[in-house]
Amino acid sequence: MPSYIPNYKNDIFISYAHVDNEPFPGADAGWVTTLVSALKKSLAQKLGRADGYTLWMDHQLRGHQPVNSDIYAQLQESATLVFILSTGYLASKWCLLEFYTFLSQVNQDSGRLFMVEYEPVRAEEQLPEVKKLLNYPFWQRDDNTGEPRTLGIPKPHPDRDQGYYQQLNKLATELANKLKQLQAEAPPIEEVKDExxxxxxxxxxxxxxxxxxxxxxxxxxxxxxxxxxxxxxxxxxxxxxxxxxxxxxxxxxxxxxxxxxxxxxxxxxxxxxxxxxxxxxxxxxxxxxxxxxxxxxxxxxxxxxxxxxxxxxxxxxxxxxxxxxxxxxxxxxxxxxxxxxxxxxxxPSQKVTDLKKSRLKADQEIIKQKIDELTQQHHMISVSLVDRNLSADSKESFREQLYQIESAIEALEVQMGQINNELNLF
Structure with a gap:
């Protein structure tokens, strides 16, 4: 699928801690997967088609595993980064590596980083670089207890989680606008032949x-x-x-x-x-x-x-x-x-060489045997020709047979010579 923005492989890179994507009881998928699925549908509507953009999300790695070469390649070729900020995200050195690696590619004020707040983070734990970023809080404080509650757990509910859908729409709208802007500003597509x-x-x-x-x-x-x-x-x-x-x-x-x-x-x-x-x-x-x-x-x-x-x-x-x-x-x-x-x-393959030599030697023995048989026939016919009682027609027939035998022997001797020459090459 071609990307929406020319010269990029991925329009969107999703960075998240896998601990935040473990499915809750009663949910078919993890919180991040559910959010991304809804985001895809909303983006498709705002961009006009479902296959009009590319989004990359790692479903394989777990939090304790390092960023591999494929993820580096995907980061390099991504136009925007959507990261799910949480306690788990800040505790993962690999998540921070993705964040800072992408940040090193773009200007902090470029508007190409989108922060989804999974939960509130204490000020002393907060990344200083996120202050200027677009943020989308997917949590609310309880009216009675004041405790924060992540929206959409175990899964989004239209009545209970209206704030979830409001933030989702805001994220999709601003992300779509950024993609449109980047597309308009992008240089012509570079045609690269994949050798x-x-x-x-x-x-x-x-x-x-x-x-x-x-x-x-x-x-x-x-x-x-x-x-x-x-x-x-x-x-x-x-x-x-x-x-x-x-x-x-x-x-x-x-x-x-x-x-x-x-x-x-x-x-x-x-x-x-x-x-x-x-x-x-x-x-x-x-x-x-x-x-x-x-x-x-x-x-x-x-x-x-x-x-x-x-x-x-x-x-x-x-x-x-x-x-x-x-x-x-x-x-x-x-x-x-x-x-x-x-x-x-x-x-050359030794096995091929051995097979060829074996075949040539076998042919050599067969030709030698045929020459011996023909030589014996030639001798017997020659002896018969000495008989004075033979008619002229019989003598002529015997002479013809001798000629044919001699021709056959000559042909076999030529073959024998060719075989000997081939054997001498080994």
């Missing part, structure tokens, strides 16, 4: 092609094995004519030859498939390293901001160390993959 996506598409297609080819060859081999077993069973039948036996043996030889050829091809395709898998993994690694480098630069730049409290800056420094460690680990893995790819490109 990684294209490389990934080609790599996936290559992997898929070799995977399909491997499956096809394996299926063909299995079919030939079934044929071979069937013919072998036929050879065991009693009283089988000699001519049929020879025919079946020839078929077995042809099947064996075909299977050997397919096995060689299968090994080659399997090697190509593994190489394609390595190339694909290499692409993902390179992309991940790029993201980590970008994240490192982003955090380093954020640290230059005067907004960060010392405790949050400490967290950022820890994050930088983690990013550097992860980046170095992936860089080492990438180097190993590059080395593996070079080996696969430059060195």
């Amino acid at each position: 990684f996506a294209e490389q990934l598409r080609l790599a996936e297609a290559k992997k898929s092609r070799f995977s399909d080819e491997k499956a096809t060859i394996q299926h063909e081999i299995n079919s030939l094995i079934n044929q071979y077993n069937s013919i072998s069973s036929s050879l065991r039948l009693p009283n089988l004519p000699q001519s049929n036996i020879q025919l079946l043996k020839n078929q077995l030889f042809q099947i064996e030859t075909h299977i050997d050829q397919l096995k060689i091809k299968l090994t080659q395709v399997d090697a190509e498939l593994k190489l394609a898998q390595v190339e694909l993994r290499k692409l993902y690694l390179e992309k991940e390293i790029q993201q980590l480098v970008k994240q490192h630069e982003f955090i380093s730049a954020s640290l230059q901001s005067p907004h960060f409290p010392a405790a949050t800056a400490k967290v950022l420094n820890e994050q930088i160390q983690q990013v550097e460690k992860q980046r170095d680990h992936l860089t080492m893995e990438l180097a190993k993959l590059n080395q593996e790819m070079n080996q696969r490109y430059n060195q």
Whole structure:
């Protein structure tokens, strides 16, 4: 879905403490999730369409987990920040990290930060930066006790929580107005060609092609094995004519030859498939390293901001160390993959080589056997030609047979020479 504001991935980033989103008894969803769902509907009405803007909210992480590279990327590419201020939010160093990281990107007076007050916060605990921000209190004090009550618990009620819907409408209205303003002020859309996506598409297609080819060859081999077993069973039948036996043996030889050829091809395709898998993994690694480098630069730049409290800056420094460690680990893995790819490109598969040599030697023995058989036939016919009682027609027939045998032997010797040359290459 395209964003409402050009050159941003997210129009809105929701920052909240997960402790504030635990569903109460009687509620189907957490308080934050319910609020965001209602906000989406209200924004859709004010902007004119439900799919006209993008909102990012993390549903996966829990409060004790650090901000990961994906969240940094989402923050970088967000136009506005809606944060749910609460005791839990202020107690979470990761929530504060999101807040100050976004604040370091924009001017404090930009009107791009929207503070939803989940509950009142004591003045001494309040963030000094929020004084100038647009705020939307979703709580009221009880008329009798004076105690604060968060509106919409366990879930919003139209009669009891009118203040909830008033604040929701105010938030949606001012957020929609800010989005419209940012859209009007945005520079023309930058058309960026996603080279990684294209490389990934080609790599996936290559992997898929070799995977399909491997499956096809394996299926063909299995079919030939079934044929071979069937013919072998036929050879065991009693009283089988000699001519049929020879025919079946020839078929077995042809099947064996075909299977050997397919096995060689299968090994080659399997090697190509593994190489394609390595190339694909290499692409993902390179992309991940790029993201980590970008994240490192982003955090380093954020640290230059005067907004960060010392405790949050400490967290950022820890994050930088983690990013550097992860980046170095992936860089080492990438180097190993590059080395593996070079080996696969430059060195033929030993298994393929062994299969080829085995097949050539088998062909060599078969040709040698055929030459011996033809030589014996040639000798027998030559002896028969010496018989003085042979008619002229018989002699002519024998001479023709000798010529055919000699031609066949010459052809086989040529094949033998080619095989010897191929074997000498190994």
